[in-house]
Amino acid sequence: MLWVAIIGLVMTAVAVTVAGRRVLFLYRLATSGQPAPERIAYARENVGAEIRAQLVEVFGQKKLLKWTPSGTAHFFVMWAFFILATVYLEAYGALIQGAVTGKPDFHIPLVGTWAVLGFLQDFIAVAALIGLIAFAAIRIARSPKKLGRESRFSGSHLGGAWLVLFMIFNVIWTMFLFRGAAVNTGNFPYKSGAFASDLVAKILPTSEALENVGLLLHIGVMLVFLVIVVNSKHLHIFTAPMNVLFSRRPDGLGAAQEMRSNGKVLDFEEADPDVDVFGRGKIEDTTWKGFLDFYTCTECGRCQSQCPAWNTDKPLSPKMLILDQRDHAFKVAPYLMMSEEQRAHQGEDVLALLEKPLVGEDGVIHPDVLWSCTNCGACVEQCPVDIEHIDHILDMRRYQVMIESSFPSEAGVMLKNLENKGNPWGMSEMKRAEWIEELDFEVPLIDEKMPEDVEYLFWVGCAGALEDRAKKTTKAVAELLHIAGVKFGVLGPMEACTGDPARRLGMEFLFNMLAQQNIETLNEAGVKKIVATCPHCFNTLANEYPQLGGHYEVVHHTQLLSHLVEEGRLTPITPIEEKITYHDPCFLGRHNKVYSQPRDIMAKVPGVQTQEMHRCKDRGFCCGAGGARMWMEERIGKRINTERVEEALTTDPDTVSTACPFCLVMLGDAINEKKNSGLAKESVEVVDVAQLLIKSVKGV
Numbered sequence: 001m002l003w004v005a006i007i008g009l010v011m012t013a014v015a016v017t018v019a020g021r022r023v024l025f026l027y028r029l030a031t032s033g034q035p036a037p038e039r040i041a042y043a044r045e046n047v048g049a050e051i052r053a054q055l056v057e058v059f060g061q062k063k064l065l066k067w068t069p070s071g072t073a074h075f076f077v078m079w080a081f082f083i084l085a086t087v088y089l090e091a092y093g094a095l096i097q098g099a100v101t102g103k104p105d106f107h108i109p110l111v112g113t114w115a116v117l118g119f120l121q122d123f124i125a126v127a128a129l130i131g132l133i134a135f136a137a138i139r140i141a142r143s144p145k146k147l148g149r150e151s152r153f154s155g156s157h158l159g160g161a162w163l164v165l166f167m168i169f170n171v172i173w174t175m176f177l178f179r180g181a182a183v184n185t186g187n188f189p190y191k192s193g194a195f196a197s198d199l200v201a202k203i204l205p206t207s208e209a210l211e212n213v214g215l216l217l218h219i220g221v222m223l224v225f226l227v228i229v230v231n232s233k234h235l236h237i238f239t240a241p242m243n244v245l246f247s248r249r250p251d252g253l254g255a256a257q258e259m260r261s262n263g264k265v266l267d268f269e270e271a272d273p274d275v276d277v278f279g280r281g282k283i284e285d286t287t288w289k290g291f292l293d294f295y296t297c298t299e300c301g302r303c304q305s306q307c308p309a310w311n312t313d314k315p316l317s318p319k320m321l322i323l324d325q326r327d328h329a330f331k332v333a334p335y336l337m338m339s340e341e342q343r344a345h346q347g348e349d350v351l352a353l354l355e356k357p358l359v360g361e362d363g364v365i366h367p368d369v370l371w372s373c374t375n376c377g378a379c380v381e382q383c384p385v386d387i388e389h390i391d392h393i394l395d396m397r398r399y400q401v402m403i404e405s406s407f408p409s410e411a412g413v414m415l416k417n418l419e420n421k422g423n424p425w426g427m428s429e430m431k432r433a434e435w436i437e438e439l440d441f442e443v444p445l446i447d448e449k450m451p452e453d454v455e456y457l458f459w460v461g462c463a464g465a466l467e468d469r470a471k472k473t474t475k476a477v478a479e480l481l482h483i484a485g486v487k488f489g490v491l492g493p494m495e496a497c498t499g500d501p502a503r504r505l506g507m508e509f510l511f512n513m514l515a516q517q518n519i520e521t522l523n524e525a526g527v528k529k530i531v532a533t534c535p536h537c538f539n540t541l542a543n544e545y546p547q548l549g550g551h552y553e554v555v556h557h558t559q560l561l562s563h564l565v566e567e568g569r570l571t572p573i574t575p576i577e578e579k580i581t582y583h584d585p586c587f588l589g590r591h592n593k594v595y596s597q598p599r600d601i602m603a604k605v606p607g608v609q610t611q612e613m614h615r616c617k618d619r620g621f622c623c624g625a626g627g628a629r630m631w632m633e634e635r636i637g638k639r640i641n642t643e644r645v646e647e648a649l650t651t652d653p654d655t656v657s658t659a660c661p662f663c664l665v666m667l668g669d670a671i672n673e674k675k676n677s678g679l680a681k682e683s684v685e686v687v688d689v690a691q692l693l694i695k696s697v698k699g700v
Ligand code: SF4
Pocket: 303, 306, 307, 308, 309, 310, 316, 317, 318, 372, 373, 374, 375, 376, 377, 378, 379, 380, 389, 390
């Protein structure tokens, strides 16, 4: 029928024009930001990894399926979008064929009459319908009205989400109306397989008019949906594959992103504050990848639900951090895209909006939000569309620290100490080797070249060398390596902080200084293999020093020790009859995926009975020290270490084990508080797994 085709094609032209204008606007807004050529270069050079990521994350929905009920529902709804595209192909085919021949009995060439395709289309539509019911049930059960801050949807645009569920529902029922009517008129391409369409046909009258109405409704709903999608959070339907394509591999964890200005890594010796961008002070300092993150957020709140800051009543929600920037970007978008001359003719209110700082008491992001982050990576790990929250946070911190000199004052002491003494406590570098005197064997100090027979450089770290509790781990590791016959040496006073706390605070300049100094020392000594006890040092040495030309084979002590146990070079023989719960350090677990080795070590110690905490491994809960938070006061909400220790105590442990000097201190402090208030057994201890191992190996 000609009139049906005319209506269908006019509707399509209008909707595509409206949606196209929006897409153009989004493209212009994103590209008005900073360039990010490294993202394109990486994707181009790693085609295999990118294809794998698309298959696993986009088509396989790997991250979403970790959240079983909602993940399964999303899996079916997402696949419905792909498979039901064939129904739309048939709908447009019928529209055209009906106009040309008068009989809309179109089928897709080659496969269009296969019962399998007909079945698949009906099956996925029914599965998506069930998925919608599951989504609705989850949204009602986990509604912010009911659960308040505990709801992962708290802060999300709830009306928009319901509208989209309603639109998907409309797509499905109009599809069955169109197909059921086509069955009755004999225009349906499938003789069998399309079980649900055949069922619907039974309750519909035979009517060409009904078929035409069904066809136009089905197309119309899709077109309205298209316009809604490009104007809503459901934009992720189109942007999620792109965001996955351009995200860092294997993920946005591990190394902090290098500091770039105008697409190039910033060279501090040549940097010019008038020309270069130092982190992110205004929304236009965001790269197009940052804008793509804004467009892609589905507002699912998985990041928020895992964030230790949010879970201890701090104002930081990683979801809202993205959404607040997105909302601001949309608000200023028309002006961002103006020429300087056009801007000059704007009123004061517009100029004020354009000048609104990204971070500040009256800014888009409150400073308390920015400084609450521990860089634990739980948000990045959980985000199903690969949004890189830590990159956003670090860029904003860089601007605050280096341009505004605005950061929690306590952290200033740490920066000064790093600059003057090479450690956060400001202690003399000569103290770095004092722990060696407490051992009954020699540890070579590497002052120039690594001797031929020394295999590993033991990177002790500031805490490991200077903090009393962490020193116990250092000595245990040294003893274990000695017993296993591993030749190692240390830098002693030649070692300086890796720069991790400076970098995570946003003081990239100081990080560069310390890193270059250490890399020079390591390269001059000819170091090839490093073992580190601190996950922050481990992460920096392994993942960040290559950015500055330092390439080493770096292992964490739990990796090396578990290997030595496996090889039989260390034999835990003395039973330790204790119930132990292990706390995953974020920079060892989530940032570097070392989950099994610390557990393997404990499993080899006779008598140890391990008990996992509810939040463990990739969903482990931070101790509160990362992201330079170790050096800041925790004034808002509940202390993160208290929350973690309370969780540990629910397992009724004799010992809490970990594998990080900072976790050791944070959890130790919280346990002591609990002991003082009578809420924990006096005997509960916090120890490193190396301490457990040496106890069993030596029998002391
Ligand atoms: S890194 Fe951790 S603390 Fe920071 S926003 Fe993400 S989940 Fe929250």
